[in-house]
Amino acid sequence: MSRRTPRIALDRLRTPRRIPKFLKAASICVLVAGLLSPVTQVAAADTSAAAAGDYCGGQCSDILPPGENGNATLAQILLNQAFGTQPDHAEDQLAPYGNLPSGYSALTDAKINNFFNDASFGVASDQVASTTKPGGRSDVTIVRDKKTGVPHITGTTRYGTEYGAGYAAAQDRLWLMDVFRHVGRGQLTSFAGGAPSNQGLEQEFWRNAPYTEADLQAQIDSAIANNGARGQQALADANAYIEGINAYIDASDSGRYFPGEYVLTGHKDSITNAGTIDHFKLTDLVALASVIGALFGSGGGGEVNNALSLIAAQSKYGVTEGTKVWESFRERNDPEAVLTVHNGESFPYASKPDSPQGAALPDAGSVTQEPLVYDRTGSAATAGATGASATAAATTLTSAKRGMSNALVVSGKHTASGHPIAVFGPQTGYFAPQLLMLQEIQGPGLSARGASFAGLSMYVELGRGQDYSWSATTSGQDIIDTYAVELCQDDYHYLYHGTCTAMDKVERTNSWKPTTADSTAAGSYRMQVYRTKYGPVEYRATAGGKKVAYTTLRSSFLHEADSIIGFQMLNDPDYVKSPQTFQSAVQHINYTFNWFYADSTHTAYYNSGDNPVRATGVDAEFPVWAQAAYEWRNWNPATNTADYTAASAHPNSVDQDYYISWNNKQAKDYTTASWGDGSVHRGNLLEDRVKKLVAAGGVTRASLVKAMADAALADLRAEDVLPKLLRVINSSTVTDTTAAAAVGKLSAWVTAGAKRTETSAGSKAYANADAIRILDAWWPLLVKAEFEPGLGSDLFTAFTSNLPTDEPPSSAHGPTGAHAGSSFQYGWWSYVDKDIRAVLGEPVQGGLEKSYCGSGSLSACRDTLISTLKEAAGKTAAQVYPGDDQCSAGDQWCADSIVQRTLGGIKHGKITWQNRPTYQQVVEYTSHR
Structure with a gap:
């Protein structure tokens, strides 16, 4: 799917x-x-x-x-x-x-x-x-x-x-x-x-x-x-x-x-x-x-x-x-x-400690996710099978x-x-x-x-x-911490307070037959999780050359x-x-x-x-060693209770x-x-x-x-970030006709309130439709062009794993998924805002450590924004809104629309975003x- x-x-x-x-x-x-x-x-x-x-x-x-x-x-x-x-x-x-x-x-x-x-x-x-x-x-x-x-x-x-x-x-x-x-x-x-x-x-x-x-x-x-x-x-x-x-x-x-x-x-x-x-x-x-x-x-x-x-x-x-x-x-x-x-x-809570203690960072390139799905013989499922279910998991209840x-x-x-x-x-x-x-x-x-x-x-x-x-x-x-449990004897034993201890294996075997609700063929598989006193195993890696399992304890x-x-x-x-x-x-x-x-x-x-209540020196942002010195205060693994903040x-x-x-x-x-x-x-x-x-x-x-x-x-990007981007672009006369036309449409949208609203009730068409399309196409292009050259592709990709760059209403690729209503929770708007304000010479509190757009040069940053804006303006509605099982390609309103996702047999119509x-x-x- x-x-x-x-x-x-x-x-x-x-x-x-x-x-x-x-x-x-x-x-x-x-x-x-x-x-x-x-x-x-x-x-x-x-x-x-x-x-x-x-x-x-x-x-x-x-x-x-x-x-x-x-x-x-x-x-x-x-x-x-x-x-x-x-x-x-x-x-x-x-x-x-x-x-x-x-x-x-x-x-x-x-x-x-x-x-x-x-x-x-x-x-x-x-x-x-x-x-x-x-x-x-x-x-x-x-x-x-x-x-x-x-x-x-x-x-x-x-x-x-x-x-x-x-x-x-x-x-x-x-x-x-x-x-x-x-x-x-x-x-x-x-x-x-x-x-x-x-x-x-x-x-x-x-x-x-x-x-x-x-x-x-x-x-x-x-x-x-x-x-x-x-x-x-x-x-x-x-x-x-x-x-x-x-x-x-x-x-x-x-x-x-x-x-x-x-x-x-x-x-x-x-x-x-x-x-x-x-x-x-x-x-x-x-x-x-x-x-x-x-x-x-x-x-x-x-x-x-x-x-x-x-x-x-x-x-x-x-x-x-x-x-x-x-x-x-x-x-x-x-x-x-x-x-x-x-x-x-x-x-204060979960602040950065002055002297971090117990961090257990993985060795580069060693992290693998713990398999969850196995066939009936006990073999880990193939990448194709796990990929299908992982995609489904990411898009079912994520809204x-x-x-x-x-x-x-x-x-x-x-x-x-x-x-x-x-x-x-x-x-x-x-x-x-x-x-x-x-x-x-x-x-x-x-x-x-x-x-x-x-x-x-x-x-x-x-x-x-x-x-x-x-x-x-x-x-x-x-309220969730990751512990690195050091393995001993084999991959299914770990050190707990110096004693080699067996992990607990919890299994669930499911079988199904075809139903009139679904044409999937009959089948079965097994889910398997290894649990430790520090919670279920989520990843395996090496840390400091030692084989470890990373567990999640909440x-x-x-x-x-x-x-x-x-x-x-x-x-x-x-x-x-x-x-x-x-x-x-x-x-x-x-x-x-x-x-x-x-x-x-x-x-x-x-x-x-x-x-x-974490041990002194533990940084909640990173995995720590599964050792008594770094456990939650007065933690009892038998009941998973501990001291909690007042x-x-x-x-x-x-x-x-x-x-x-x-x-x-x-x-x-x-x-x-x-x-x-x-x-x-x-x-x-x-x-x-x-x-x-x-x-x-x-x-x-x-x-x-x-x-x-x-x-x-409101489109958060258009209301709070777009005016600053336009100030950079308009710092000199825009001579390119394609870019100038796009700037005109975006400026008019900002003046009109930067909202995604219908031309009239029930019209199923947006006012400022071209401006909305241009920004939807432009944002991911400008973020990539602004930050990837300075960060490098590896670090840019790693940061996007921590925080996606964009989450507009029409996004099927973001954490929320398409037709879900909720938008603009996850994105790089703050990074763009701080970086662009620095380029403009405006005061920034808590700014980024480095300048990225044009390496801090106003003219170079402007060139980057104009080139990506031209590319975005040239994208058709069908390219920006490619269509899905709910909407035809190019239907902007439908791409944004809210769908009541069916968990039963009754279906309902779409409503505007x-x-x-x-x-x-x-x-x-x-x-x-």
């Missing part, structure tokens, strides 16, 4: 073989009568869900495309594929979400819910679509509203409430939940077929969390044992949630309204109903959590790649000068970086993993009402069904509405309580389930009552997230994650004038694992707009949404308890 077609094999579901061949598309309706509507959904004329205490005053809104309903019967899937029809509530949130780019400029507070949903608690009596008593229970009711079909779960007992949450989750996401419990176990191909994309998906996650069933159970035991009464309550909640899921499985099976994908993948028979849908169990929830933790909450790693680029720099320039060059590109603590905590407070999230929060001191305002949410990628689901949950000790990952929705994970809202962005601080390894306590607290109205109690709650979440909070009076921020040492704040976050640097001296936290970062798109609003005062919900939406359409959270809240509380 091409990198330009980032689809999962599950998106190729077709009519099952058991459906008679004479059944034509127009005849599919025969199947509809008994299959479209679950029998448990009973229309209710005059029933209403009583709203719990709601202090938002009708000023809380949210949105989650494409729609709440992520389950479809076989008949609904066949109708969708034949006629494009949609099940109820499958895509009713897609159009409002997709219309914001054309409607935001005229936005007012009164119009916000044209583009968002009312997120008030409860359902008005005239808006009740259905009422369900799941499993016939009297202690819980699920009410769904007419507009969105979101479940509003109200229970009179804690058990019944959680039972209802599980039932509602299965109603909306059963197939997706089943897919991801298999992904977490590395068993997707056995479940859904052996397409390369399915192989890649299970390999991507299982390599990072190669857990046995005993490991999964141990996480449950640990989370309970270490958390007292809350741990016991979490266990009871999870058990009730599981019972609700299984009750729906049984009801939908007997009623024959289970998801149609089970027929299309051979698990159920469409005629006889033979086959089973396996019940869920507690360890499935941990397997699901391991996937979500790997996607969003495990910052760090990459130490071997860092070492390789450092070696290349030292080879090019010598040890001393090469190290300086490397550090200037790494930008660990760039003084020009946009910060979330911008009041000057310092939070979720790389998409990240953003937040805009303004203190009441600067708003028109005097109450804080927040516009925030996770940018989790675009899928059908969506990875997240919406719900309201009200019961003893539970009061919240918002989004949760499917299969983990016993609590709302991102959303609102009675008088507060919270959200998160991925933070990326380094603090959340074997501890994904621990975060359940923090989410439980966030849903507890008796616990979260203030910024301080909010911060206390999220301190129990070991995923690497930035957390934001707003109520009617206060705002707050906290950076979560188990940040290990809560006060994590970036945190209450009532700062405003907060912005778009996966940028958190605070002064706080080093993240991400390259690119420099002078130009997509966080600047929010910073510039929010700072201007705050300076003017009188911020409203509409003005903050407009700031977000405006940033969501925008760079914003997938689930998003707009909140302004009017009062407080």
